[in-house]
Amino acid sequence: MNRIRLLLADDHMLFAEGLQSLLHDEFELLGTVGNGRDLVEATLRLNPEVILVDISMPVLNGFDAVRRIRKDGNAAKVIFLTMHDDETLVAEAFRCGASGYVLKQAAGEELVTAIREVAQGNNYLTPLITNKPVGPLASGPPRLSLTPRQREVLKLISEGMTMKEIAVELSISTRTAESHKYEMMEALGVETTAELIRYALRLGLIS
Secondary structure: OOOOEEEEEOOOHHHHHHHHHHHOOOOEEEEEEOOHHHHHHHHHHHOOOEEEEOOOOOOOOHHHHHHHHHHOOOOOEEEEEEOOOOHHHHHHHHHOOOOEEEEHHHOOHHHHHHHHHHHOOOOEEOHHHOOOOHHHHHOOOOOOOOOHHHHHHHHHHHOOOOHHHHHHHHOOOHHHHHHHHHHHHHHHOOOOHHHHHHHHHHHOOOO
16 A cells, blocks of 8 residues: 655754654655745655645745645645644635644644545644634635735834835835735734734744
């Protein structure tokens, strides 16, 4: 019987090494990458059946990496393995093409079960968060994908610049800069600038 071919993506090397030790007897491990860009390239090269990916990674976060993989037409099953217990992130994970969502603190036998489930064409959501309203969120807003301009504005906000300063820096009007900010706040479901920055840091949208 052929073993399921796995690709791991996590920038915490100690955790990734622990995963390898946990899974190598059950599955065929194709490799481990530490950022989203390498994940996209490795997926194209190695053609895994199942991908385990964290949300917060350098260069390209997990959500954007999976979107690129799907845009390339790759049908590998994706399980987000993350520390984030947040219904909005769960919804976004499934929206961008995942088949599973498992919390890192629950990894172990549950992860083996999740891999086998998604490989058979089923979805898997850790029981730790099944009491949250994932269904309605998965098909509607908020969207967590930001445009290049929004990312520029977000980065400058995180550096402490005012809307007027950002407008000058990007050669746009102050009203346009503010519009980008409030569109991002609405998409991420936050109400203050501080929350916007914290949430963006959690998702790896800014460093």
